[in-house]
Amino acid sequence: METLPAFRAETIRNDFPALHQKVYNKPLVYLDNAATTQKPSVVxxxxxxxxxxxxxxxxxxxxxxxxxxxxxxxxxxxxxxxxxxxxxxxxxxxxxxxxxxxxxxxxxxxxxxxxxxxxxxxxxxxxxxxxxxxxxxxxxxxxxxxxxxxxxxxxxxxxxxxxxxxxxxxxxxxxxxxxxxxxxxxxxxxxxxxxxxxxxxxxxxxxxxxxxxxxxxxxxxxxxxxxxxxxxxxxxxxxxxxxxxxxxxxxxxxxxxxxxxxxxxxxxxxxxxxxxxxxxxxxxxxxxxxxxxxxxxxxIGVAAVGAYEHSLIEHALAKLSAIDGLRVVGQAAQRASVISFLIGDSHPYDGGTLLDKMGFAVRTGHHCAQPVMDIFGVPGTIRASIAMYNTFDEVDRLCEAVQRCATMLT
Amino acid sequence: MTIEQTEQQIIEEFSIFEDWLDKYNYLIECGKDVPLIDARYKTNNYLISGCQSRVWLHADFIDGKVYFTADSDAVITKGIIYLLIRVLSGRRPDEIIGASLAFLEVIGLKEHLSPTRSNGLLSMVKQMKLYAQVFKLKMSN
CATH class of the missing domain: 3.40.640.10 (Type I PLP-dependent aspartate aminotransferase-like (Major domain))
Structure with a gap:
């Protein structure tokens, strides 16, 4: 059986110039991929x-x-x-x-x-x-x-x-x-x-x-x-x-x-x-x-991307869920790409603003799906959405930052 | 204290923070001191819809001066409301109409008043000035 080479998000990142920048003097962690993905140099x-x-x-x-x-x-x-x-x-x-x-x-x-x-x-x-x-x-x-x-x-x-x-x-x-x-x-x-x-x-x-x-x-x-x-x-x-x-x-x-x-x-x-x-x-x-x-x-292979992202999402879900008061909105058994969450009873705008200041690009609001927010009875969520160039380290840093937000906001 | 003096005071308070998060921590604390809008005004009539966070604003006109009360469902928004009210409340309509609110840029919070933030703050400032204009008109009649 042919074995695929290990999936290397760290290597793939090098193909994407926009990922290598600082915002507010902190390394950018781009987690707004469901809104749009960054572009590789070849494109x-x-x-x-x-x-x-x-x-x-x-x-x-x-x-x-x-x-x-x-x-x-x-x-x-x-x-x-x-x-x-x-x-x-x-x-x-x-x-x-x-x-x-x-x-x-x-x-x-x-x-x-x-x-x-x-x-x-x-x-x-x-x-x-x-x-x-x-x-x-x-x-x-x-x-x-x-x-x-x-x-x-x-x-x-x-x-x-x-x-x-x-x-x-x-x-x-x-x-x-x-x-x-x-x-x-x-x-x-x-x-x-x-x-x-x-x-x-x-x-x-x-x-x-x-x-x-x-x-x-x-x-x-x-x-x-x-x-x-x-x-x-x-x-x-x-x-x-x-x-x-x-x-x-x-x-x-x-x-x-x-x-x-x-x-x-x-x-x-x-x-x-x-x-x-x-x-x-x-x-x-x-x-x-x-x-x-x-x-x-x-x-790179879309199937390999899917498998890698699945493990990344599972890792993020496990770590985020361990944060006191954190609520993941949407608990589907089969999921991919995005995690919507709320920090305690705080407004998503607050968490999103603080995460932005820490260098994280996440989205807050209703994500152009207002009826979905109504179903869950929330005004909106904070949404982190991944792509193949996101790393486990970035997810760990996100979880630390969310923990910090939780301390400030709850 | 004039508007400029109050603005200067706020600038000095914020100047001690080097880290963004310390500044926001302080802002969140400030939000707890907003003169809260009376529950009976916390309705859609007094809602400034900002899409992301909501802001309610009310104004009273007493002895020639405008007094604001407000609330928001987001604490960072509320912190900025506190600053705006601290600068603009208890002033004559002309002072409010003429206020530049330049201090927000100095303390690095001007972005919250950008039209793209859709947090209701820009509309809130417009609404505060509109209240002042209406009261000024009433006064001259």
């Missing part, structure tokens, strides 16, 4: 190279630079498709990010399937980006947003999910991993239940893409969305994966250049996939950066 260099040497508008240009940029762009699409296990490159649509991917879906699939009084099924732990577009779609059609209950640990109530599917929602859209609680949802089981009920599925992979292997073919999900910037790639690029059969049927989202076949003043016929959904000039540099980031992550 920064890729952006720089593109703008220095290759910058050009893509597709249809007859000249050399345009052809080169087009080839690179389409290669990035193929790499992205392979990374998520998609069968066909044209099933990958490039967007601005997860939010735009879901807005595209709500608009386009909404026009295809939504009828007056129709419904959409989500869960109680969605980020606002996977809640509001569907909520608004339902409002436009006097329909109903169906929300799957969570149990007291912050896990999906599968029975309730199955029950709600009986109401025949046009789609079931849910997070792979909760950005507020860290819960990993049983997506394979949920997809099976949805498909048994004849309901297509969208998975919000914003929080999973950097933390566990994703294979859309094996999962058999109909749609999968994520943002590049949460997987070590530049901001401004995201992905909508959709099964070809769906994308062919769905109407375009935005109209403009590139996405058309024939245009006259009377009518327009639209281009083939994936261009039908990519109106206007795309963020070519960011797409190439995404390709570089995914190749970089592939060399």
């Amino acid at each position: 920064i260099q890729r952006l720089s190279d593109y703008y220095a040497n290759e910058n050009c508008n893509i597709h249809r240009g007859v000249h050399y630079l345009s052809q080169q940029a087009t080839a690179a762009f389409e290669q990035a699409r193929a790499v992205t498709a392979r990374f998520i296990g998609a069968q066909k490159a044209h099933e990958v649509i490039f967007t601005k990010g997860t939010t735009e991917s879901i807005n595209l879906m709500a608009d386009s699939l909404g026009r295809l399937l939504m009828k007056n009084g129709g419904s959409v099924l989500i869960t109680g732990m969605e980020h606002h980006a996977n809640l509001i577009p569907w909520q608004q779609l339902c409002l436009q059609h006097q329909g109903k947003l169906l929300v799957t209950r969570l149990n007291e640990k912050g896990e999906i109530d599968l029975d309730h999910f199955a029950e709600l599917l009986k109401q025949g929602p046009v789609i079931a859209a849910f997070a792979h991993i909760s950005n507020a609680l860290g819960t990993i949802s049983p997506v394979a089981e949920m997809i099976r239940l949805a498909h048994d009920a004849g309901v297509p599925v969208l998975i919000d992979g914003a929080q999973s893409i950097a933390h566990c292997p994703v294979d859309v073919t094996e999962l058999d999900c109909d749609f999968f969305v994520f943002s590049g910037h949460k997987v070590y790639a530049p901001m401004g690029v995201g992905v909508l994966y959709g099964k070809e059969e769906w994308l062919l049927k769905m109407p375009p989202y935005q109209f403009g250049g590139e996405m058309v076949d024939q245009v006259s003043f009377e009518k327009t016929s639209f281009n083939d996939l994936p261009f039908k959904f990519e109106a206007g000039t795309p963020n070519v540099g960011a797409v190439l950066g995404l390709e570089t980031a995914l190749n970089y992550l592939n060399r």
Whole structure:
């Protein structure tokens, strides 16, 4: 059996220039990865190279630079498709990010399937980006947003999910991993239940893409969305994966250049996939950066990253839980990426402010998931979210700092 | 004592702290001395919504001077409220309207009044000045 080399977060850190700085004269401990990840040098260099040497508008240009940029762009699409296990490159649509991917879906699939009084099924732990577009779609059609209950640990109530599917929602859209609680949802089981009920599925992979292997073919999900910037790639690029059969049927989202076949003043016929959904000039540099980031992550191995991060999260949970008065919000058995917590009865803003002064980048607030906070009856939490470059030493230092906050605040 | 003198006093108090955390410890202690808003005013009508931490503010006008009471659910926010009230409470409306509150920058707490902190403090200062303007208007009528 082949043994993988030991996972070395300390070595990986060296690839990320932003991690090596001081804030308030203290070494930065970056634990806000669920908001955005830092970028490795290869990605920064890729952006720089593109703008220095290759910058050009893509597709249809007859000249050399345009052809080169087009080839690179389409290669990035193929790499992205392979990374998520998609069968066909044209099933990958490039967007601005997860939010735009879901807005595209709500608009386009909404026009295809939504009828007056129709419904959409989500869960109680969605980020606002996977809640509001569907909520608004339902409002436009006097329909109903169906929300799957969570149990007291912050896990999906599968029975309730199955029950709600009986109401025949046009789609079931849910997070792979909760950005507020860290819960990993049983997506394979949920997809099976949805498909048994004849309901297509969208998975919000914003929080999973950097933390566990994703294979859309094996999962058999109909749609999968994520943002590049949460997987070590530049901001401004995201992905909508959709099964070809769906994308062919769905109407375009935005109209403009590139996405058309024939245009006259009377009518327009639209281009083939994936261009039908990519109106206007795309963020070519960011797409190439995404390709570089995914190749970089592939060399390290997403499965190895997941295993390392799992041990890091377990270590952090054990140490944080040992602090007097500390409350971990969300106790899911299967979890990854984030830990949400509160220090005694203190307000998360206080803890976050003190941790900031000690050099820790954590997030405080409702994490764009206000309904989740309501379920747990808290105004917000302090959220530490890890990435593959975080070390056990950093987690130990976080726990010491939280202990210090606890002394000051309780 | 004038506003400037009170500000100077606070600057001197904070000058002894070299470590950030000592400063915040002191700030948290200060918060315990905020003249608390009467429970009947601790409602949404007096809430300054800051998204992250909440601030309630009330003002009375007695003998030509404005007196503030307040509260917050975050103790660091409360500490800064204490400082603001110490500087601005018991002053004539004109003094409050004209106050620059430059001391916050000197003691290194100005960031808490940044619009991006969404802790309600910036809105609180605006609200304090608004109270002063309203009372000034009432006085001249």
